[in-house]
Amino acid sequence: MKEQLKLHSVFSVDCVIFGFDGEEIKVLLIERGEEPYKNYFALPGDLVKEDEDLETAAGSVLQSLTGLKDIYMEQYYTFGKVNRHPLGRIITVAYYALVNLHEFQPKASSFAKGIGWVSLANIPSLGFDHNAILEKAIERLKWRVTVKPVGFELLNNKFTLRQIRKLYEAILEKNLDKRNFRRKILKMDFLLPLEEKQKNVAHKAARLYQFDYARYKELSAKGYNFDF
Amino acid sequence: MKEQLKLHSVFSVDCVIFGFDGEEIKVLLIERGEEPYKNYFALPGDLVKEDEDLETAAGSVLQSLTGLKDIYMEQYYTFGKVNRHPLGRIITVAYYALVNLHEFQPKASSFAKGIGWVSLANIPSLGFDHNAILEKAIERLKWRVTVKPVGFELLNNKFTLRQIRKLYEAILEKNLDKRNFRRKILKMDFLLPLEEKQKNVAHKAARLYQFDYARYKELSAKGYNFDF
DNA sequence: GCAAAAGTGTTGGTTGTACACCCATGA
């Protein structure tokens, strides 16, 4: 067994990376290849270097696993119980990120022997206090989508109204009325309707939309409400 | 001049302590007695000891200045820019607290040569990145009161409807219609009307109310909305 | 032709907002 490494007063970042497969919200978990919590699933994370900002550290974790840059990320809480980490006093600053899971193939990095998407319904017992960290991320995401239309980060660039409704239903864990949802989200006026339609679907093809960032910026400058 | 002390990878807590004097929201600031930022105003804070939880550390800071225990506190963000602290890499976990400023006399502690309540309209340039830390606390408090009736922590045990309306007006920075406010907050059904009335006021004495914690707990178990 | 999802309006209830006057009290 490896010699116990005793660390002092250091800090790490952990990342909850959310993706959406069209039906469910999933989280990117790694399977740990080393002690402590060897063979456990855990959230990806890393120690923060002396000369590295927290956001940068969180961004690197994300990039090493997904290859993605410039992703929506939000710091949401810091976990610092004295004994949360078996190797010493390590507080961890937690971020969550929203990514389009069809855009890349996750790659395990150094400390992980495996990596994969796990749906929120099937989260196992994770290493460290990561179950609590994940719980809080979910809670925060639920609130966030009612305040800011961040969900689009989880979808393709072009999407149907059904896809975004399914996404909101997955995040908020409740069903939303089709007609009311359409009316409401279109009234918000930041969806750009395209001429393009779905192809090769076994039903009437739905119109595609794009998120209009410029328009959104204008609108949100003077406040907005995104409840569903 | 004092020898520069170089610290490595440590963390601190900073506390934004809000009080309400009946008209304005105020913050408890200390005047620093030592370098760095000697003679600047700053938020009270302290390094976190190896064997101390973050909440405990924040609680001690609060207690050393106010003598109060069991106060409403909420962790809201962690600030970790590489160069935010001139003595080394110190990330700081920020908490805000809500206290009744008539309940105690603030006392300066070791690192402070002065202490006092400063209204939000008159915040000077603070040491470190404390202006940003304070800004974010205000933002968070504004949101918090629309989600949970925490404002009562800032008032006396018994209060009038006017007092609580003034408080909400101060936090949200907008005027609230007297009749609508009354109707709405009474409908929420967690205010206990007392027989007691104000005394020695040069106008019709207002009825006093108490916050009914037990009732609130019942109600919030099944969700609630506190917009104004 | 069938299964699957797209697209489309109306109604009733609830909630929000704006607004003005008389009352009690102490100075």
Place this chain on the structure above:
DNA sequence: TCATGGGTGTACAACCAACACTTTTGC
């Protein structure tokens, strides 16, 4: 008697929630 805030109700507008049928497409 005056100044200050306490206490009260209504009408209109906006928003929310519930609900069903026809259309298009691929198989």
